[in-house]
Structure formats: structure tokens, C-alpha cells
Amino acid sequence: MSTFDIGLLYGGFTLLVMFSGMPIAFALGLVATVFMVFFMPAASLDTVTQNVYEEMSAITLLSIPLFILKGAAIGRSPAGRDLYSALHVWMGRVPGGLGIANIFACAIFAAMAGSSPATCSAIGSAGIPEMRKRGYPPGFAAGLIAAGGTLGILLPPSITMILYAVASEQSLGKLFLAGIGPALLLVLFFAGYASWRYRHEARKAHTVHTGGGISSALLDRETFTLSQKVAALPRVLPFVLLLTGVMVALYGGFATPSETAGLGALLALILIAIIYKTWRPSQFQPIMINTIRESTMLMLIIGMSLFYSYVMSYLHISQSVAEWVVAQHLSRWVLLATILVLVIVLGFFLPPVSIILMTAPIILPPLRAAGFDLIWFGVVMTIVMEMGLIHPPVGLNLFVIKNIAPDIPLADVITGVLPFVVLMALAIVVLCFLPEIALWLPEKVIASTR
Amino acid sequence: MKALDYLNRAIVVLSTIALVFAACVLTYSVVLRYFTSIATDWTDEMAVFLLIGTTFLSAAWVHSQRGHIGIEALSAILPPHIDRWRRLVVDILSAAFCAFFSWKSWTLLYEAWDEGYVSATAWAPPLWIPYSLMAVGMTLLTLQIFVQAFRPSFRPS
Numbered sequence: 001m002s003t004f005d006i007g008l009l010y011g012g013f014t015l016l017v018m019f020s021g022m023p024i025a026f027a028l029g030l031v032a033t034v035f036m037v038f039f040m041p042a043a044s045l046d047t048v049t050q051n052v053y054e055e056m057s058a059i060t061l062l063s064i065p066l067f068i069l070k071g072a073a074i075g076r077s078p079a080g081r082d083l084y085s086a087l088h089v090w091m092g093r094v095p096g097g098l099g100i101a102n103i104f105a106c107a108i109f110a111a112m113a114g115s116s117p118a119t120c121s122a123i124g125s126a127g128i129p130e131m132r133k134r135g136y137p138p139g140f141a142a143g144l145i146a147a148g149g150t151l152g153i154l155l156p157p158s159i160t161m162i163l164y165a166v167a168s169e170q171s172l173g174k175l176f177l178a179g180i181g182p183a184l185l186l187v188l189f190f191a192g193y194a195s196w197r198y199r200h201e202a203r204k205a206h207t208v209h210t211g212g213g214i215s216s217a218l219l220d221r222e223t224f225t226l227s228q229k230v231a232a233l234p235r236v237l238p239f240v241l242l243l244t245g246v247m248v249a250l251y252g253g254f255a256t257p258s259e260t261a262g263l264g265a266l267l268a269l270i271l272i273a274i275i276y277k278t279w280r281p282s283q284f285q286p287i288m289i290n291t292i293r294e295s296t297m298l299m300l301i302i303g304m305s306l307f308y309s310y311v312m313s314y315l316h317i318s319q320s321v322a323e324w325v326v327a328q329h330l331s332r333w334v335l336l337a338t339i340l341v342l343v344i345v346l347g348f349f350l351p352p353v354s355i356i357l358m359t360a361p362i363i364l365p366p367l368r369a370a371g372f373d374l375i376w377f378g379v380v381m382t383i384v385m386e387m388g389l390i391h392p393p394v395g396l397n398l399f400v401i402k403n404i405a406p407d408i409p410l411a412d413v414i415t416g417v418l419p420f421v422v423l424m425a426l427a428i429v430v431l432c433f434l435p436e437i438a439l440w441l442p443e444k445v446i447a448s449t450r
Numbered sequence: 451m452k453a454l455d456y457l458n459r460a461i462v463v464l465s466t467i468a469l470v471f472a473a474c475v476l477t478y479s480v481v482l483r484y485f486t487s488i489a490t491d492w493t494d495e496m497a498v499f500l501l502i503g504t505t506f507l508s509a510a511w512v513h514s515q516r517g518h519i520g521i522e523a524l525s526a527i528l529p530p531h532i533d534r535w536r537r538l539v540v541d542i543l544s545a546a547f548c549a550f551f552s553w554k555s556w557t558l559l560y561e562a563w564d565e566g567y568v569s570a571t572a573w574a575p576p577l578w579i580p581y582s583l584m585a586v587g588m589t590l591l592t593l594q595i596f597v598q599a600f601r602p603s604f605r606p607s
Binding site for chain 2: 018019021029259261289291292294295296299349
């Protein structure tokens with residue numbers, strides 16, 4: 001059997017097993033094992049477990065449970081609500097300020113917690129009711145939170161980026177920094193859109209009102225006194241300090257990324273114990289249960305994805321496909337567009353973790369050959385993964401929104417989210433023309449610490 | 451299958467301790483490096499063992515919560531009685547893979563114990579420690595999948 005046939009069979013069998021509904025981790029392991037039995041020397045079966053262990057036992061990968069712990073600790077505390085109300089008070093005067101405050105809150109919270117769903121539910125559960133009370137269309141409010149939450153995987157520490165760094169053998173420190181510029185670009189886009197949409201809605205409401213219709217809550221102005229503004233700060237500052245402290249530890253050369261994860265998790269637990277008195281076992285337990293559930297699920301998928309890629313590369317499938325793609329001599333941008341479309345389609349069905357680990361050996365060599373910077377591509381790929389979090393059918397964040405605001409019809413949420421998907425695609429185009437948005441910061445920082 | 455339920459709960463408590471301990475170990479390493487020049491080559495590896503152990507040992511509990519995600523598109527399309535069969539086949543195949551993996555973990559553990567494998571680092575801890583956690587964890591997971599496959603009403607607290 002030629003490599004091509006084996007490759008087709010491998011792909012086809014994977015699709016079949018995955019769509020049977022088998023948990024992704026077991027499906028990947030099963031496919032890899034079956035192909036080992038048929039196409040690899042019998043002795044290789046004896047090393048399956050050693051293989052998986054060795055692939056998994058990298059401390060960079062195993063920092064993931066600790067990053068999740070940090071996120072769960074902050075996500076389960078009222079920190080999100082406090083952060084949100086502080087920003088709300090401070091942004092009161094800006095037109096559409098409430099929407100913009102929500103986006104900023106999402107971005108800051110996402111950077112602290114590192115998880116998209118956690119950000120959506122923490123900021124959304126306070127932000128969506130508030131926006132609706134103020135007359136924002138429900139779909140728009142939901143879309144804004146769903147999109148804002150995705151910033152979690154673009155801002156450090158991002159689990160998606162950790163995996164990309166492992167799969168592409170790029171510097172994690174650089175990749176983290178490269179995400180910051182594009183994340184700010186997205187925040188700018190989102191905020192700009194929120195402000196425009198607010199004015200648009202307010203104008204509509206105004207016409208209705210002057211035409212003798214009912215007055216909308218959208219037209220009411222809120223003002224906050226200075227003392228209200230100052231009072232909002234003390235509970236938020238510690239978390240912002242935690243965020244910056246951890247970054248300083250990482251980029252000041254005091255800690256490795258994995259040590260940062262441990263440090264961040266411990267500090268987060270201590271902070272919520274001090275500020276929100278979350279230290280009793282009954283309060284502590286849900287944090288740990290969530291962490292264990294999410295991290296074990298992810299780590300098993302990661303271990304089995306690595307095993308799956310190992311078999312794919314042993315059978316020369318990934319190399320052949322990569323060589324075939326290179327041999328097509330596609331122009332750079334066609335190649336990039338093709339790969340991104342492939343990633344988007346995979347994103348319909350699979351979580352980012354498995355997409356990255358399964359496709360990296362196939363898509364990265366052609367991209368490298370075409371002269372793309374792999375750090376830059378990591379950022380672009382992460383934005384595509386962000387889109388996958390909010391577009392149907394899987395769109396994890398959509399379901400989180402559905403949970404916290406069950407009365408907004410799913411169709412409204414989806415139409416509310418679409419403009420943000422377009423803005424993300426626009427951000428990718430901008431990054432293609434101005435790669436410096438991603439690459440300037442890592443070059444600046446890494447060069448200066450050297 | 452109450453025993454399995456209790457065991458899983460104990461493992462969750464153990465995993466909690468392991469996770470927090472791993473965070474402490476890594477923090478200790480940062481602090482020690484900052485204040486002294488003592489090399490802490492063991493901290494990363496200790497954290498690896500703790501976190502690998504947590505991952506494998508809690509896999510069965512996560513399955514009891516149906517926490518291992520899959521593509522569930524078919525279950526919405528298939529009629530219920532066929533879907534029940536699909537689920538059974540999926541569970542049996544999952545259990546078969548996990549059983550195979552457990553078996554190979556035990557043989558690996560035996561080899562590591564018998565020949566005294568140690569990790570290839572300066573600290574050189576014996577590798578039977580993480581291997582045994584992997585073997586026990588995967589065996590429990592296999593058991594759990596079987597129990598749930600044949601007792602659909604089994605819903606642990």
C-alpha cells in the first residue's frame with residue numbers, strides 16, 4: 001500500500017471514529033493504535049505507553065492544568081463582576097461606553113483567567129443584564145460578550161499558544177508577546193464597532209421618541225461621582241497587579257513559563273482567599289472540581305493527539321502531504337488562505353487543542369517553505385481558533401452565553417456574533433499587510449533582555 | 451459500584467492536593483532562584499510527576515461526569531433506539547482501547563521496576579512512580595467506562 005493510500009485510510013478512519021461520538025481522546029488513541037497494528041512493526045506496540053508518557057511529560061505542557069487552576073480561581077470569584085462594575089463606572093461618559101467597558105473587561109479578565117468560557121460567563125453574567133437594562137439589543141449584547149471572551153486565547157497565558165509553541169517548536173515567550181498587539185487591534189475593532197452600533201441604535205431610538213413613541217433606556221445618561229469612581233478601584237487593583245506581576249516574573253527572567261503557571265495559580269488562590277474570603281473547603285471545592293475536569297479532559301486529548309501525530313509521522317503521512325502541498329507551488333497567499341480555510345473547517349468539529357497538534361506537522365513545513373514567520377502564523381491561527389469559538393455549530397462561547405442568558409434566542413445570539421467574526425477576519429487581513437503588529441513587541445523585548 | 455464512586459471521590463481530593471502542591475513547588479523554585487543561587491533541577495520534574503498523576507488518576511472520575519468531550523452530532527440525528535446501540539458500541543471500543551493502554555502501562559511499569567529505570571536528569575527519580583500512576587489511572591478508567599456502558603442509569607453524585 002502506498003503512503004498516499006495509507007494517508008487516505010488514516011484520514012477516513014479518523015473521521016469515521018470521531019463522528020461516531022467517541023470521546024476525542026479515545027478516538028485518536030484508537031485510530032493510532034489500529035494503524036500501529038496493521039502498518040508498523042509489532043514491537044512498536046510495546047512502546048505505545050512510553051511514547052505517550054514521554055510526549056506528555058514536558059513541563060511546558062503540564063503547566064496547562066496550573067493555568068486552568070489560576071483561571072478557575074479567578075473565574076469563580078466575584079472578581080469578574082467587580083472588574084466589570086469598575087470599568088462601567090469609569091467609562092460612563094463615553095458614547096457607547098457601556099459596550100466598550102464590557103469589551104475592556106473581557107480583555108483584562110481574559111488575560112487574568114486565560115479562558116474564553118470563563119471570561120464569557122464572568123463578565124457576561126453581569127454585563128449582559130446591564131446592557132439589556134440600558135436598552136442594548138439582546139443579540140448585540142450577547143455577541144459582544146461572546147466575542148470579547150475569545151480574547152482569552154490570544155492574550156498570555158493562552159493554552160492554545162502553549163500547544164502551538166510545543167507543536168511548532170517556537171519560543172513560547174515570543175509567541176505570548178506576539179499575541180498582545182493583535183489582541184489590542186481586536187479590542188480596538190470591537191470597541192469601534194460597539195460605539196458605532198450604539199450611536200446607530202440611539203439614533204433610531206431618538207427618532208422613535210421624537211416621533212411620539214416611547215423613550216428607550218438607551219437615551220438615558222448615567223453619571224457617576226468621583227468618589228464612586230475611586231471606590232470601585234480597591235477590589236480590582238490586586239488582580240491587575242497579579243496580571244502584571246506574573247508578566248514581569250516571566251519576561252524579567254525570574255521564572256520559566258511553567259513556573260509562571262505555578263506562581264500565578266498560587267497567587268490567584270491566595271488573592272481570592274484574602275479579598276473574597278474564599279478559603280473554606282465548600283467554596284474551594286467547585287474551583288478544584290472544575291479545574292480537574294477541564295484539565296484532565298484536555299491533557300488526555302493532548303497526549304493522544306501527540307501519539308496520533310507520532311503515528312502519522314512514522315507512517316510518513318504528514319511528511320508526504322506536506323511535500324505534496326509544497327510541490328503545488330501555490331502562491332504564498334493562496335497557500336495561506338487554503339490552510340486557514342482548512343483550519344476553519346476543522347474548527348467546526350474539533351477543539352483548538354487537537355486541531356493544532358494534529359495539523360501542525362502537515363501545515364507548518366509548507367508555510368515555513370513559503371517564507372512565513374511561524375510566530376506570526378501562530379497568532380493568525382489563534383485568531384482563526386477564536387472565530388471557531390463563536391461561530392456555529394460548535395462555538396463553545398455561544399453555549400456559555402445561552403447558559404447565562406437563556407431567554408435570548410440562539411438565532412439572535414448568532415446574528416449578534418457575526419459582525420465580530422467579520423471583524424476578526426478583517427484583523428487577519430490587516431495582520432497580513434502589517435505583520436509588525438504581532439512581531440514588533442517580541443523583537444523589542446526579547447532583544448533587550450538578551 | 452459504590453466502591454468505584456468512593457474511590458473516585460478520594461482521587462479528586464488527592465488530585466486537589468497534588469495540583470496545589472505542584473503550584474507550590476514551582477513557586478518555591480522561583481523564590482529560591484531569586485534569593486539564592488541553589489539550582490532547583492528537581493522542581494520541574496516533581497511538578498511533572500504530580501500533574502501526570504493527577505491527569506491519569508482523575509480520568510475515571512472525569513468520565514463518570516461524562517467530561518471527555520466528543521463530537522455528538524450523530525446523537526441528535528439518529529432515532530433513540532439506534533442511538534442507544536451507537537453509544538454502546540462507542541463505549542465498548544473506548545473501553546477496549548483503554549484496556550489495551552492499561553495493559554501496556556502495566557508491562558511498562560514492570561519493566562521500569564525490574565530494570566530500575568530512572569529519569570534522564572540530574573535528579574534521576576525512578577520512573578516507576580509516574581508509570582504506576584498511569585497504569586492505575588488507565589485501569590480505573592477502563593473499569594469506569596465498562597460500568598457506565600452497561601449501567602446507563604449509573605449516575606454518581
